[in-house]
Amino acid sequence: MNALEKEKTTRIFGLDVIRALAILLVLFSHAYYLIDSSNPMVISLSGLSGFAGVELFFVLSGYLIGSILLRQYITDNFSLQSIFIFLKRRWFRTLPNYYLILLINLGIAFFLGYPSQNWYKYFFFFQNFKTYSISFFSESWSLSVEEWTYILLPFSLFFVLKFGNKLSKKWTFLSTILLLIVLAHILRYFNMKNSNITNMEIWNTNLKSIVIYRFDTILYGVLLAWLHLFYAHFLDKYRVYFLILAAHLFVLQFVILNVLEVDIISCPVYFLVFYFTLSSMIFFLTLPYFIFWKNSQSIFFTSVTFISKTSYAVYLIHYSIVIVIFKYILNQLSYKLASSLILLIYFGITFSLSYILYRFYEKPIMNLHDKN
Template identity: 30%
Template sequence: MVMILHSSTWVSPQFTFFHEFVRHYDGVAVFFVLSGFLIGGVLIKTLETKGAHRSNLWDFWVRRWIRTVPPYLLVLPVVMAFEIHNGVPARTYLPYFVFLQNFNWPIPPAFLESWSLTVEEWFYLLSAPASFLLAKLLKPRYGVLLAAVLFLVGSTAYRYDYFQHYQPQDWPDWDAHFRKIVLLRLDSLMYGVLAAWVAYYFPAAWARAKWPLFVVGFVGLSMIANPVAPNDLTLFTCVWSFSVAGLGVAFMLPLMNSWKHASGALASIVTHISLISYSLYLLHATIVNANIAVPVVRMLPLPGPVKSLAGLAILWGLSLPLATLMYKYFEVPVMALRNRLKQKSPA
């Protein structure tokens, strides 16, 4: 979904159906809830089985950082080399090394897709110790729930307050000031954590309600879209639309989480894309699309429509194999290192 969004620059505005689709579905909103669901489940199981000890918190952080930070730091210097060549000052990238490029301010116009990874990293850094502390004071069952609710309410309230002091003027302004600031988006992951909490402590109700919740969630997601005109930049689109998206995805999880196995070509494609998705996310937009596809297509002596097809072909034809190589020869060895560290750690 994210790649389709970034492919839209190569698609003529005449294809209105495609652009309507792109405006309707935000792949990052889906990712945030899925990530919160996965990590929330890990936190709950850790707290219930191992306890709220500092060593377990540190182990959680180390495993998450080994999974996410090395691929990012592998790609970041490549992005910097391209962007510095294009005139972006090197000092612009200093905050990127500590995930501060969009903490409470708009991200600089460089490596823009990294905004969502920053939200993810601060989710690990802030929510985990809160969950451990509250689980120690109360019980894991109530500690994780209270931490998720506090982050959800706090982030949403801050987004509401932000809107009271800043009204965006157009879509890029909304995108920079409301969609891509860490402290305004932490609630999106907490909907996934709450879903993981229900799945763990109320499995029967979770399974029983899967179809009604799926319908409600799908309808909710279908009703929201990114703002297009200035009239769309309302309290709802700036504040509550992110809440509706988070709830919509969370409501769809009970049914989707029951799909454990599949076979055939489509299942193989989905599985492969899911495996290489992190490398694909890091490589496709700034490196492949902006710094390879766009310059190459500009040099081609071809008609406009053919150039657009060439741009799409380069974007997809280069991103997928590069991501596959990066997954196989970098991500997999790094994950093997993480597993060896786990085996060496005391029980």
């Protein structure tokens, strides 16, 4: 079996659908800024789509890395060497693209005169570890959350297993995940008691985008990986019901509570502690339906797979490179382009550059890693 055939047999189409959906939601979230729309409905939908897209990526990422880590944890003695092997694999997948795009963003910030103080923090993912120090490359906040969770999770599993291994590995793994989720809630609670977050703009930078308050979002995906390994039949049997429940919770959180005017002032405990819990549970309940969608003969198969494969590259370049430069060029023009044409160019450039990045940089590095 050659590499292409192997890839076709191991890819799960449902997860490609989730990746494609998530990145399209993120792409749409910045469209209003690009076309200078002041329509409040468009702005609200853009904010919702961006938030949902990133949260969906978080839970999906947790499921994927959780599946890898759990198999390693159960079948191996799970030593420090096991952790370093896991981290090396993740860093090979994520860091080459990140550092390349970071250097390009530094060049853009210098050229356009954007503030780039604290630029060194980006190299170590400290730009939003416990305080928000992001002045450019704004989408990097979510990558910091992911990278630090990749470190926190296996080392936590190692120490719990080493010093408290009275339970079997199956239950030790679950206990560790649940303890970390509780820890994130405790940190958010103390942050609520000791901070003054009174509007959603401050909430966005001082809570939503901070690593130490957000790592649990990825852990819900890890929890799903545990359920899939040990209780796959249960997930498969009730996956449609879970999807229906997720849809109802989505309407509750993003429609009904807004209609009822539940806000950060009237209900701070919800917004500052449990808002992300409900969001994560929505996507935690959504994923089982797609996990068991192994393949498809749909006419959209090729498009979905293409968008999925390039999704990481798209996420890295769509805003701080494509939109920033495109917006700069549009502002220099003496005439105004139609919004539909602007969006067509935006999507065309984004996917074209992302394919180039994926085909000639990301994929060769991954192939090199596989050979070694």
